[in-house]
Amino acid sequence: MTKEEIMKPENLVYRKPELLNDTPMHYCPGCSHGVVHKLVAEVIAEMGMTEKTIAVSPVGCAVFAYNYIDVDWQEAAHGRAPAVASAIKRLWPDHLVFTYQGDGDLACIGTGETIHALNRGENITIIFINNAIYGMTGGQMAPTTLLGMKTVTCPYGRVPELHGYPLKITEIAATLQGTCYVTRQSVQSVGAILKAKKAIRKAFEYSLQGKGSNLVEIVSTCNTNWRMTPEKANQWMEENMFPFYPLGDLKDTGK
Template sequence: MEDTIIKTENIVFKKTELLTDNELSYCPGCGHGTAHRIIMEVIDEMGIQADTIGVAPVGCSVLAYDFMNIDMQQAAHGRAPAVATGIKRVLPEKFVFTYQGDGDLAAIGTAETIHVCNRGEHFTMIFINNGIYGMTGGQMAPTTLPGMKSSTSPYGRDVEMMGHPLKMTELIANLPGTCFVTRQAVHTPSAVRKAKKAVRKAFELQKEKKGISFVEIVSNCNSGWKMTPVQSNKWMEDNMFPYYPMGDIKLPE
């Protein structure tokens, strides 16, 4: 039976050619891979492979340019929005996006993020929020939840001493330079479909030059959270989603 089904003409889903054949350097079950795929699928479907320039951050996804088969630049820690500003201003007809984690976008790059959103540059920012510094060994990030354990908050994040988690997406939604701000996830098939639509919309809005289109993707970090991938997705639904609710925060007028 399988032999009659497994034929080229019956393919309904295969890996997009905009992802290279390199094996992803991410841990098993990490949401980064899914996020990479939906961005590349959107670029593929829009037919803008030759007109898109991505900016990779510092963090787990520092090697994003090895996996995304498009033109890419890698920026200093937190400075991806500044680099993307330069690229978009010199080449305004190109589609430009940054791909950043929470340590990059919400910690060391806070100044760049806020000013780029306030100036209203016309590119897309993809923000992967997993509430922890994954690459360096699971340290506390600005987005770590209250009471959440990390290697630098082993008894849980104490908000009295360590401050409150930063809701970067709500923060920048208040700025006049943003046109589309949304929060998505990629842990279930329906969430992946919604996130892909949001990424598509964000890229389409670049044509209208209305300002920053910003997509936050709440993701898991099973290694940093010390869980299996399936457990971490469940934990994310139970703990991350109440603090970081899904949905559109700002829509274009």
């Protein structure tokens, strides 16, 4: 059988999403970003919104998201993506506007912008990657770092006396009147990936329908800074992250 004979549409079992380009990703092997990028790219194309999407990337590992997903992007200052997106959406009300942010960006330096954009009910979606650590800068403590978890700025483990407590910003978001859909997902298994994709699609649809602000947290791994193999990181996440950051919908008023 020749290669040409095999490469037929009926034999196609998997294809890279059309909006995901060929630029080699800078993410570490095993990182959750790649999977979430794929889901975001798929959902935009499936919704037919390629020509009407304006995305905002953060400061952190996903700063270069604009290199991989072929839509219009703005790169925001650290933590400010929800403010940036608020203005874009108000000025371009029929566009799909979303931010893609990590835990340090969204839940630490950008807490104010996050809470207020969500509470104003801006018709945007925030994709929130929570891997409980600062990835880009080399594994420092994040607002979502678990108690006892070791990072380079809490090398003996996070203790409340010194470092305070991990912040459940998604739970806070669910209490805000401006939010429509608040959910926590993960992408460590095929089942989880399918659920996460549905959640992203729902959030994007609600924001287009003008139902308020939407937050999709993806509990993620950072195997490099967690100092684990990708497989071990997934296992550690299930055993340690999920009990503190339980998966599922926290709020859905869009139904």
